[in-house]
Amino acid sequence: MDPGDPGMYSVGMSLWHLALLLVVPALFWLGYAHHQDRIRPEPPVLTAFSFLLGLGSGSLCLGFYSVLAHRFPSLLVPGGDLMAETGSLLASVLLVGGVEETFKFAPFWVMTRFSDFNDEGDGLYYAAVVALGFATYENIHYLPALEGFAQVGRAFSTPLTHVVFASVWGYWVGRQRVRGRRLWAAALLGVPLAALTHGLFNILTLTPSWRLLGALLLLVLWVWRIHRVELVLRGGGGRGRVN
Numbered sequence: 001m002d003p004g005d006p007g008m009y010s011v012g013m014s015l016w017h018l019a020l021l022l023v024v025p026a027l028f029w030l031g032y033a034h035h036q037d038r039i040r041p042e043p044p045v046l047t048a049f050s051f052l053l054g055l056g057s058g059s060l061c062l063g064f065y066s067v068l069a070h071r072f073p074s075l076l077v078p079g080g081d082l083m084a085e086t087g088s089l090l091a092s093v094l095l096v097g098g099v100e101e102t103f104k105f106a107p108f109w110v111m112t113r114f115s116d117f118n119d120e121g122d123g124l125y126y127a128a129v130v131a132l133g134f135a136t137y138e139n140i141h142y143l144p145a146l147e148g149f150a151q152v153g154r155a156f157s158t159p160l161t162h163v164v165f166a167s168v169w170g171y172w173v174g175r176q177r178v179r180g181r182r183l184w185a186a187a188l189l190g191v192p193l194a195a196l197t198h199g200l201f202n203i204l205t206l207t208p209s210w211r212l213l214g215a216l217l218l219l220v221l222w223v224w225r226i227h228r229v230e231l232v233l234r235g236g237g238g239r240g241r242v243n
Helices: 006-010 015-036 044-071 089-114 121-145 148-178 184-206 208-234
Strands: none
Touching (some): 015 121, 015 148, 044 089, 044 121, 089 121, 089 184, 121 148, 184 208
16 A cells, blocks of 8 residues: 555546455455354454454555655655655565554454454454455555456455455464453564565565565465464364464
8 A cells, every 4th residue: 555646546447347346355355254254253243343444444544654655755756656665675564564564453453352252263353354444445545546457456466465464463462362361462473573574575576586485475374374264163163272
């Protein structure tokens, strides 16, 4: 996400087309998350609330980027992109990974107060739903500027990547929540780690010769997430089953 000019929306695109590209991927990944949470599914009301909170956090994040760009023009390069998108790992970790993972984590933290967290998979579930809301707002901002395969590819890949990175803090904080332990230590571990992987992924994908490494990083995190979910499912969704 960047503080790009909303004028990018000038690229021709019908509202129905945009709605389809937003709704279908969101429903697909929500359905996948629900399938993984099938042992003791979370209430639909809380799922919808989490998604809306994620949508709102995406809006706030974009607003923050706009303020940041206005106050610190040096963070921008010609074309309006964040300096973080030009190859600096530190900038990418702090300005992209750090900012976006923090904005995603905030509504998840709210959900740790609203939900009972029946098992250790619930942290992954709510992190995924919040991330899907965040990614949906991000796509509202970006998709009108794209065409063809690039549109469809981003429509489906953006939710996936945000879910994967959010799983890092979602797992650790959710685990502590189920076990009745303090959440701050897990948050202080999970959010920076997610920011690091997020920023590193951005750098790798922006460099043509390193894009395969970016895909491998995402694959490793996705396999890890599936493994954690499968452990919960094999344990019957009980408390404290994941080690």
